[in-house]
Amino acid sequence: ESQLNPNYNFENFLEGDSNRLARNAGIAVANKPGGTSFNPLLIFGGVGLGKTHLAHAIGIDIKDKYPEKTVLYISAEKFTQQYIDSVKKNNRNDFIHFYQIIDVLIIDDVQFLSGKTGTQDVFFHIFNHLHQNGKQVILTSDKAPVDMQDIEQRLLSRFKWGLSAELQSPDFETRVSILKNKLYRDGVEMPEDIIEYVAKHIKTNVRELEGAIISLIAQSSFNKKEITINLAKEIVEKFVKNTKREVSIDYIQKVVSDYFQMDVSTLQSKTRKRHIVQARQLAMFFAKKYTKASLASIGSQIGKRDHATVLHACKTVDNLSSTDKQFRKYVEDLAKKLAL
Ligand code: ADP
Ligand code: MG
Known part of the structure; x- marks a missing residue:
């Protein structure tokens, strides 16, 4: 229900110089959720350094100490998906209400909200409501707030209200x-x-x-x-x-679809709508660029197309990025997102 993983607890989260501040801030928050100045507590750091683990540990500890409190862990990606669904189903208000009555809200990988203005907007309102009511918010991100891109200023300023604690590489x-x-x-x-x-x-x-x-x-x-x-x-x-790993074609399709806020199935579909065709061509272009897969294999994985279609896509992307400024921005943004 709370989506917490019991293996990700404090006991298993070993302390070192690289994580002492974040870990201790997490313990302080767990002792007094909503009752410290660490609200929100934002934990940031690179891949695989323990953000998710620590976020769960705080939630689990709170659940232990305050069983009556509702604690919810959710990834920003899932939060976004839920929000989009709620809009589709016309129950945006229920969505907001659900989150406003939680005591401890943990959102993992908030950098995922970048560029998603609708979700940021709804999160802003939820955040304000929780904060005003003394509820605890815990966030993780792969970047410090100052380095976050395409996140609204008013939301960034909220992120900075509490404590931002970095997880560094352990010694x-x-x-x-x-x-x-x-x-x-x-x-x-x-x-x-x-x-x-x-x-x-x-x-x-x-x-x-x-x-x-x-x-x-x-x-x-x-x-x-x-x-x-x-x-x-x-x-x-x-x-x-x-670990200088190759990105997978699945991953590329996911990143490209997220960027254009569509489903992977839409990206792969037969539609000729221009923005979808462009997204598909970009996915093919990056698959060619970043993987060793053949044109035929790329085509078959991205919506069952043939190798000529992939070749054409690569050429189109090359052409458009030299003639169309907006399109070049897409290529640059995606290249950044796909960089390992
Ligand atoms: P992130 O969310 O920052 O990408 P995770 O929280 O998924 O990283 O951590 C990656 C793995 O490393 C997990 O299995 C986690 O348990 C482990 N880990 C990270 N930091 C520590 C730590 N300080 N002590 C023990 N295990 C850790
Ligand atoms: Mg994580």
Whole structure:
């Protein structure tokens, strides 16, 4: 109901210099939701640094301490979708009312609201209502408020009312503790020098750190290989290589459809409406540019088109971006969104 994941609790969220401020602010908020000056509490930082985990931990702790409070965790993406649906079904007011009676509202990845003026508008009203009534709002974002683009000024200024706390990349000691904690919870033993080897080489992202250790465990148990430094080296190398990861065609279609505020199925449809055709052509163009897929494969994945259609799309995008200023802006915006 509250959408909280019990595994993402404070106990499992290891403290280090990189997250001390955010973690402690989270604990303070959980002790007195709505009753601190950290309202909203905005947690920001790069991919895989623990924003979602920490957001859940705060919610879970509040639920523990104040079982009567309604706590809701939702991604900004889902929030947007719900809002769009409510408009379609003519019950925008019910949507607003639902959110206005929550005690603790946690919205993950608010950068997703960028450019979505309708959703921002409705969120602004919900936010004001909650804030005025002493309810707690917790937000996460991949950027600091000053760096957020295409978010209305009045909303940004609300974001800055409380505390913005950054999650940074954890230092070596914290990375080691995170790994040890994970191994301990999974009941797996691993030599110290191997843990340190992994922690030393995977630096920027906790999700990848965990991913490497999971592969290592899987390799050793399924392939009955002994966990040695050499095996760790092999896996870490693959990991570091794979993390310069290729974007998938699915992901490109999703980013492009979101940008133009349409469904992926609309983007793939047979319609010849100009803005939909353009979105489809942009998706094909970026699929060509950012993946190794063949023209035929791109075509078949983006609405079952043939390779000639994809080739034509790529040429059209090239042409339009040199002649049409608005179109060039689309290309630039999307390139930014797809940049890894
Ligand atoms: P984000 O939302 O910032 O992309 P997540 O919250 O999804 O990142 O975290 C990625 C993974 O790293 C999760 O499995 C999470 O449990 C783990 N993680 C991140 N920070 C910590 C930490 N300080 N201690 C333990 N695990 C962490
Ligand atoms: Mg997240």
